[in-house]
Amino acid sequence: MTGHANAPHPLRGLLCGAAAGAAGTTVLDAVGYLDMVLRGRAASTTPEVTVERLSDTLHVPVPGDEQVRRNRIAGLGPLTGVAAGVGMGAVLGLALSCGWRPSNAVLTLTATVGALIGTNGPMTVLRVTDPRTWSGSDWIADIVPHVAYALVTVGVIKGLDPTAES
Numbered sequence: 824m825t826g827h828a829n830a831p832h833p834l835r836g837l838l839c840g841a842a843a844g845a846a847g848t849t850v851l852d853a854v855g856y857l858d859m860v861l862r863g864r865a866a867s868t869t870p871e872v873t874v875e876r877l878s879d880t881l882h883v884p885v886p887g888d889e890q891v892r893r894n895r896i897a898g899l900g901p902l903t904g905v906a907a908g909v910g911m912g913a914v915l916g917l918a919l920s921c922g923w924r925p926s927n928a929v930l931t932l933t934a935t936v937g938a939l940i941g942t943n944g945p946m947t948v949l950r951v952t953d954p955r956t957w958s959g960s961d962w963i964a965d966i967v968p969h970v971a972y973a974l975v976t977v978g979v980i981k982g983l984d985p986t987a988e989s
Contacts, residue, residue, distance in 0.1 A: 833920050839983040840916015841909050847934070847976030848908030854968040869951050870900030876949040907941035912976050919984060927977060934973035939965070 859866060874896050878885050885892050885899070915934055925933065943965070946952045957965070 833917055836916040836918075836920020836984075837913050838916070840919070840980055841913040843916060843976045843979035843983065844909040844912015845905075846979045847912060847938075847972040847974075848905055850975040851908060851938070851968045851972035852904075854971045858964060858968070868900075869946055870903055871896050872951045873903065873946050873949055874899045876951055877945070880949065903945075904942055908938060908972060908976075911937045911941050912980070915976065916980055916984075919980065927981075930980075931970075931973045931977050934976050935966075935969050938969045938972050938976075942969075 858864065874885070885895050887895060911934060914937070915930070919930075943952065943954060947954060954962075
């Protein structure tokens with residue numbers, strides 16, 4: 824690699840973004856678990872239903888007898904959220920390494936909206952959920968963890984980016 828040692832590089836941006844997305848996903852999950860504790864609510868089954876619908880739609884069965892299949896789906900559901908969070912962070916890191924320089928507010932809004940679309944989009948398309956029918960408290964319960972995700976993801980990206988302004 825030629826140039827300045829701290830010059831942005833797409834692969835570095837992608838990897839830093841993925842790490843930031845992983846940190847943000849951890850916080851999103853923690854906020855979700857805290858919500859379960861505070862409100863005494865059960866875990867959402869929408870990730871698992873999404874995996875089942877995606878499996879049916881793509882005609883790619885999840886293998887195993889009924890119990891093994893259920894266990895695999897129970898693992899695949901949360902992994903879709905991890906993939907969305909890490910993926911969104913990777914995209915942000917890549918964009919920043921390629922010269923995109925939004926304000927922190929725009930970057931945080933982009934991360935929030937991207938994470939909301941990355942998680943709720945497939946569930947909406949597959950008709951697992953319909954955000955148009957959500958109550959105000961449903962929206963708050965969904966947005967708060969995604970904002971927490973964005974704040975942490977942006978903070979970590981900025982902390983790992985040697986070209987970021989302090």
